[in-house]
Amino acid sequence: MNTMQRSGSGSLQSPRSSSSQAPFLSVSVTDPAKMGNGVQAYISYKVITKTNLPEYQGNEKIVIRRYSDFVWLHDRLFEKYKGIFIPPLPEKSTVGHFEIIIIYLLAEKFRFSAEFIEMRRQALDVFVNRIASHHELRQSDDLRIFLQADEQTMDRARFQETGIFKKKPADLIQIFKDVQSKVSDVVLGKEKPVEESTPEYEKMKNYIFELEDHLAEAQKHAYRLVKRHRELGESLSEFGKAVKLLGTCDDDALGKAFSELGAKAEIISIKLQKEAHHLLMNFEEPLKDYVRAVQSIKATIAERATAFKKQCELAETIKFKEIDLNKYRLTRSEKLAEAEREYEMLKAEGEETSRRFDTIVRLMNEEIARFQEQKTSDMGLAFHEFAKGQARLSNGIADAWRSLLPKLEAHSS
Amino acid sequence: MMGYENQESHLYASKEEMESLVLDDDSPNGTAHPFSDPLSSSSSLPFAEIPTDQSQTPNSSFNSILEPPSYAEAIFRSFDADHSSPQLNGAHDHSIASPSSPPSSDDFLTITVSDPQKEQELSNSLVPGGTAYVTYLITTRTNLPEFDGTEFSVRRRFRDVVTLSDRLAESYRGFFIPLRPDKSVVESQVMQKQEFLEQRRAALEKYLRRLAAHPVIRRSEELRMFLEANGKLPLVRTTDVASRMLDGAVQLPKQIFGETAGGMVDANEVAQPAKGGRDLLRIFRELKQSVSNDWGGVKPPVVEEDKELVEKKQKLHDFEQQLSNVSQQAEALVKAQQDIGETMGQMGLAFVKLTKFETERAVYDSQRTRAADMKNVATASVKASRLYRELNAQTVKHLDKLHEYLGVMLAVNNAFSDRSSALLTVQTLLSELSSLNSRIEKLEAAASKIFGGDRSRIRKIEELKETHRVTEDAKSSAVKEYERIKENNKNELERFEKERHDDFLGMLRGFIVNQAGYAEKMANVWKTVAEETSGYAKHGS
Numbered sequence: 026m027n028t029m030q031r032s033g034s035g036s037l038q039s040p041r042s043s044s045s046q047a048p049f050l051s052v053s054v055t056d057p058a059k060m061g062n063g064v065q066a067y068i069s070y071k072v073i074t075k076t077n078l079p080e081y082q083g084n085e086k087i088v089i090r091r092y093s094d095f096v097w098l099h100d101r102l103f104e105k106y107k108g109i110f111i112p113p114l115p116e117k118s119t120v121g122h123f124e125i126i127i128i129y130l131l132a133e134k135f136r137f138s139a140e141f142i143e144m145r146r147q148a149l150d151v152f153v154n155r156i157a158s159h160h161e162l163r164q165s166d167d168l169r170i171f172l173q174a175d176e177q178t179m180d181r182a183r184f185q186e187t188g189i190f191k192k193k194p195a196d197l198i199q200i201f202k203d204v205q206s207k208v209s210d211v212v213l214g215k216e217k218p219v220e221e222s223t224p225e226y227e228k229m230k231n232y233i234f235e236l237e238d239h240l241a242e243a244q245k246h247a248y249r250l251v252k253r254h255r256e257l258g259e260s261l262s263e264f265g266k267a268v269k270l271l272g273t274c275d276d277d278a279l280g281k282a283f284s285e286l287g288a289k290a291e292i293i294s295i296k297l298q299k300e301a302h303h304l305l306m307n308f309e310e311p312l313k314d315y316v317r318a319v320q321s322i323k324a325t326i327a328e329r330a331t332a333f334k335k336q337c338e339l340a341e342t343i344k345f346k347e348i349d350l351n352k353y354r355l356t357r358s359e360k361l362a363e364a365e366r367e368y369e370m371l372k373a374e375g376e377e378t379s380r381r382f383d384t385i386v387r388l389m390n391e392e393i394a395r396f397q398e399q400k401t402s403d404m405g406l407a408f409h410e411f412a413k414g415q416a417r418l419s420n421g422i423a424d425a426w427r428s429l430l431p432k433l434e435a436h437s438s
Numbered sequence: 439m440m441g442y443e444n445q446e447s448h449l450y451a452s453k454e455e456m457e458s459l460v461l462d463d464d465s466p467n468g469t470a471h472p473f474s475d476p477l478s479s480s481s482s483l484p485f486a487e488i489p490t491d492q493s494q495t496p497n498s499s500f501n502s503i504l505e506p507p508s509y510a511e512a513i514f515r516s517f518d519a520d521h522s523s524p525q526l527n528g529a530h531d532h533s534i535a536s537p538s539s540p541p542s543s544d545d546f547l548t549i550t551v552s553d554p555q556k557e558q559e560l561s562n563s564l565v566p567g568g569t570a571y572v573t574y575l576i577t578t579r580t581n582l583p584e585f586d587g588t589e590f591s592v593r594r595r596f597r598d599v600v601t602l603s604d605r606l607a608e609s610y611r612g613f614f615i616p617l618r619p620d621k622s623v624v625e626s627q628v629m630q631k632q633e634f635l636e637q638r639r640a641a642l643e644k645y646l647r648r649l650a651a652h653p654v655i656r657r658s659e660e661l662r663m664f665l666e667a668n669g670k671l672p673l674v675r676t677t678d679v680a681s682r683m684l685d686g687a688v689q690l691p692k693q694i695f696g697e698t699a700g701g702m703v704d705a706n707e708v709a710q711p712a713k714g715g716r717d718l719l720r721i722f723r724e725l726k727q728s729v730s731n732d733w734g735g736v737k738p739p740v741v742e743e744d745k746e747l748v749e750k751k752q753k754l755h756d757f758e759q760q761l762s763n764v765s766q767q768a769e770a771l772v773k774a775q776q777d778i779g780e781t782m783g784q785m786g787l788a789f790v791k792l793t794k795f796e797t798e799r800a801v802y803d804s805q806r807t808r809a810a811d812m813k814n815v816a817t818a819s820v821k822a823s824r825l826y827r828e829l830n831a832q833t834v835k836h837l838d839k840l841h842e843y844l845g846v847m848l849a850v851n852n853a854f855s856d857r858s859s860a861l862l863t864v865q866t867l868l869s870e871l872s873s874l875n876s877r878i879e880k881l882e883a884a885a886s887k888i889f890g891g892d893r894s895r896i897r898k899i900e901e902l903k904e905t906h907r908v909t910e911d912a913k914s915s916a917v918k919e920y921e922r923i924k925e926n927n928k929n930e931l932e933r934f935e936k937e938r939h940d941d942f943l944g945m946l947r948g949f950i951v952n953q954a955g956y957a958e959k960m961a962n963v964w965k966t967v968a969e970e971t972s973g974y975a976k977h978g979s
Contacts, residue, residue: 232799239792246785253778260774264767271760274753279939282946394802401808405974408815412967415822419961426954433950437943 051075052157052172054150057142060091067091068142070149074172086173092116094171095149097183101167102156107328107381108388109162110396112155113317115148140302144310151314161388221333229393230326237319244312251305258297265290278436285432293425300418307410311403318396325389332382339375346371547580547650549665551643554635555593571595574639576646578665584657585666596621598664598671599642605660605673606649611856611919612926614849614934615655616648653933720866724859727866750931751854758847765840772834779826786819811971818967822960829956836952839945843938850934857927860920867913874906 056071074086095114103111156162170182265287272283346368353361553575573593581588603618619641646665650656663672789812796809878899885895 228799229801235795239788239795243785243788243792246781246788249781250778250785253774253781257771257774257778260767260770264764264771267760267764267767271757271764274757274760277939279942282943286946286950394804397802397804397808401804401811402974404808405811405971408811409968409971409974411815412818412964412971416961416964416968419957419964423954423957423961426950426957429950430947430954433943433947437947 046077048078049076050078050081050157050163052150052153054090054146054153057146068145070146072153072172080169082173088172088174088179089176090171090179092145092149094179094183095152097179098156098167098171099152102162102165103324105165105167106162106388107332108325108385108392109159110318110321110325110392111162112152112159113314113321114152115145115313115317140305144306147306148310148314220330233319233322233326237316237323240312240316240319244309244316247304247309247312251301251309254297254301254304258294258301261290261297262294265294282433282436285429289425289429293422296418296421296425300414303414304411307414308407311407315400315404318400322393322396325385325392329382329385329389332378332385336375336378336382339371339378343368343371343375545580545582547582547656548578549643549646549650550577551575551639551646552577554639557595571597572635572638574642576665582657584659584662587666590666592665592668594664594671596638596642598673599645601671601673602660602664606655606658607852609658609660610655610926611860612853612923612930613652613654614846614853614930616645616652617845617848617852618645723870724862724866727862727869754847754850758844761840761844761847765837765844768837768840772830772837775826775830775833779823779830782819782826783823786816786823789813789816789819792816814967814970818963821963825956825960825963829952832952832956833949836945836948839941843941846934850930853927853930857920857923860916860923864913864916864920867909867916871906871909871913874902874909878902878906 051074053073054070055073057068058070060067060069069089069091072088072090074081074088075084077084099111099114102109156165156168162168170179174182267287268283268290269287272280272287274280275283346364350361350364350368352358353364551574554572555575556570557573559569559571573595575591576594577589577591578585579589599618600621603615606615619638649661655661660673793809793812793816796805796812800806800809881895881899881902885892885899888895
């Protein structure tokens with residue numbers, strides 16, 4: 026069992042290493058800075074890499090990256106490592122983020138609010154570290170480019186990916202063909218779902234889809250809870266102010282008592298605001314992260330379905346080709362030679378496709394086990410932080426109120 | 439006044455879904471609940487009715503097994519007993535007796551209002567069948583000597599309460615008399631009958647208990663008759679304005695032309711402020727007087743400790759304004775407390791469902807571990823939610839003192855009005871006396887010029903002198919009344935200041951102890967969960 030670590034250094038120990046120094050790869054995302062102006066303004070981050078791996082240039086490298094660079098990395102990994110649950114990016118989920126997105130679109134102020142920036146930085150840091158800790162993903166060239174390439178190279182790479190002509194011509198034709206065959210199938214009434222239906226896999230798929238709903242619900246309420254803390258803090262502060270004013274009406278013990286209560290209420294209001302922030306960063310954000318992770322799994326499920334479908338279709342095509350081949354053999358047609366060549370090519374493709382599909386299945390099985398482990402420890406930590414924060418808040422509140430009592434006794438006598 | 443009673447009943451209504459959620463560990467019964475063992479096969483039972491779609495508040499029907507402990511009742515009752523305030527919502531809290539703190543420790547006068555009943559008015563009107571009205575059962579327990587018995591009941595309708603209130607206002611001018619509940623005719627048609635009756639019943643009870651708490655009014659004949667006299671209420675009903683207007687219309691010409699009674703003013707009448715109808719003339723006169731006062735006219739020889747009074751009134755006005763502000767913020771605070779409790783509870787329920795889901799579908803041990811952790815958090819969240827709800831119910835009770843005093847301020851204003859109107863009466867009479875004097879002087883001067891006198895003039899002079907004597911008596915009576923009211927004001931103000939001081943300190947203490955107590959309870963709930971999950975803290979940063 027690999028012990029997966031969340032943030033900070035994503036170092037790893039290779040048990041087979043016999044060299045004096047164990048290989049390590051440690052990444053951190055820091056120092057968000059606003060760049061540019063107006064609509065084109067964006068946030069840049071420092072990505073610091075410390076490593077002794079030979080594939081990397083030198084021990085330490087610092088590069089500047091922006092959010093869309095992280096998106097590039099994510100999409101590249103998703104393309105190349107089918108079957109692996111690619112760590113999710115922040116802000117890609119819409120669950121419980123509806124309000125945030127509206128604000129994001131409408132108010133530049135929020136886009137660059139300190140809290141939002143910090144949340145994103147933290148999430149990006151977690152993202153890169155998860156990649157750096159994953160035994161397969163950390164070996165990817167794309168990660169290396171991301172961590173090492175100068176800004177210009179990065180920009181070019183990113184532009185290529187996100188350009189309209191991202192897809193190679195062959196891919197475009199394939200997509201066109203798929204659409205065609207789909208249409209004809211429908212027209213001819215041959216449409217039938219080509220889906221895996223092993224009971225175990227079905228169970229897993231259902232689990233993932235339902236899990237997302239449950240998690241979304243919990244996360245929604247967690248987000249509201251953060252808001253409620255803020256609201257309680259605000260109303261307590263207003264209450265405190267009003268009580269202090271009431272205290273000015275009397276210049277005796279009662280007036281003093283009111284003033285002291287009002288002041289205390291304002292202090293407690295600050296505690297509530299602090300806890301709201303802590304709750305957001307250490308409980309609600311991990312829940313959001315959990316939701317994103319589940320959505321990432323759904324994306325992998327879709328990839329697997331695509332691969333499976335391809336495998337099935339290819340198998341069918343091969344079958345038909347076999348029939349043709351036999352026909353040609355019997356009639357000793359001139360098309361035989363070519364048909365045989367095509368058949369061989371198809372068989373090779375079929376094997377490759379099968380191999381790819383099997384890899385996806387194997388990887389997914391490993392990944393799901395790893396995912397469950399990871400989430401138990403992630404959520405365990407989040408629960409711990411939540412409980413710790415609530416206990417700290419409540420104790421602070423109890424102490425604050427209690428400290429008033431001796432003074433109050435003095436006033437009463 | 440404030441919708442706190444509504445608030446409380448809403449809090450209690452949403453109690454069901456929270457209360458019926460089965461929790462393990464520290465419920466006092468110690469029964470083993472299915473939920474405490476998520477792996478057992480019966481774990482599906484309590485959750486069978488969970489709806490799959492989530493709306494704002496899950497109206498789920500969890501099996502209710504037992505009422506969880508109410509921490510407030512067990513722990514904070516002692517603080518409620520310290521309070522001198524009577525139970526405001528008797529229907530909800532039977533366990534706590536309703537003391538109205540009597541001035542001397544042995545006397546008591548306890549009033550309960552209950553059992554609204556519809557009755558028919560056997561009317562003498564043209565409408566057949568008569569109109570329906572509601573009576574309430576007023577039950578009194580007392581050991582005060584003025585009363586004939588120690589425990590008795592009567593039936594009264596709201597109109598009787600209005601009569602009582604009006605009579606008290608007449609007899610106890612200058613006192614801070616608690617205000618009676620509103621008539622609110624329109625509302626009664628709009629509201630559900632049951633709800634309205636309960637609101638009114640509670641409001642009547644509150645009102646009568648406040649009367650019983652007032653050291654002077656509790657011993658009044660008016661209150662005694664209201665509480666004790668069987669059958670129809672013997673207090674004379676205030677005649678309605680219409681019939682008084684008719685009366686006044688008849689009297690008016692006589693009054694204006696000073697005939698017959700010669701504008702004679704009944705001394706007793708003077709002791710009452712001018713009301714509609716019969717006292718039209720008096721109203722006109724006093725209005726004229728107040729206008730002349732305002733325009734810096736005749737300075738009345740009656741000395742008013744104006745500065746001190748003005749200062750006191752200003753201070754009370756300031757206090758009232760700030761109090762109103764605090765009361766508004768208090769309402770907002772209660773709402774915020776309610777909201778956080780609700781959201782905490784909803785989140786807890788969401789985690790409960792997640793736990794159940796994860797447990798049922800677990801393939802890996804890591805899932806079971808997570809489900810166990812989640813269950814702890816879910817349980818703690820629901821517990822915290824309940825604590826918030828109880829905290830809030832108590833907060834409402836404590837802060838209700840604020841609203842009570844807003845009502846008291848109205849009574850204070852009324853008492854000061856009594857004083858102003860009594861002073862106005864005095865001033866009016868004084869200026870009448872002075873105008874009579876000048877008329878008499880003029881006539882005497884004119885008559886003395888004619889030797890032997892002018893018979894008609896002399897007669898006139900005699901009449902005026904008679905009127906003067908009567909008016910002089912009326913003035914003396916009015917001054918006495920004014921002094922009496924001033925004295926009442928002074929005494930009441932002293933009483934008010936002391937009670938305000940004690941009440942508010944008590945309220946503050948109750949509020950603070952309440953907040954601290956529940957914060958502590960919540961801290962304990964979360965401390966446990968933090969300890970249970972402390973293992974995870976060692977990983978990561």
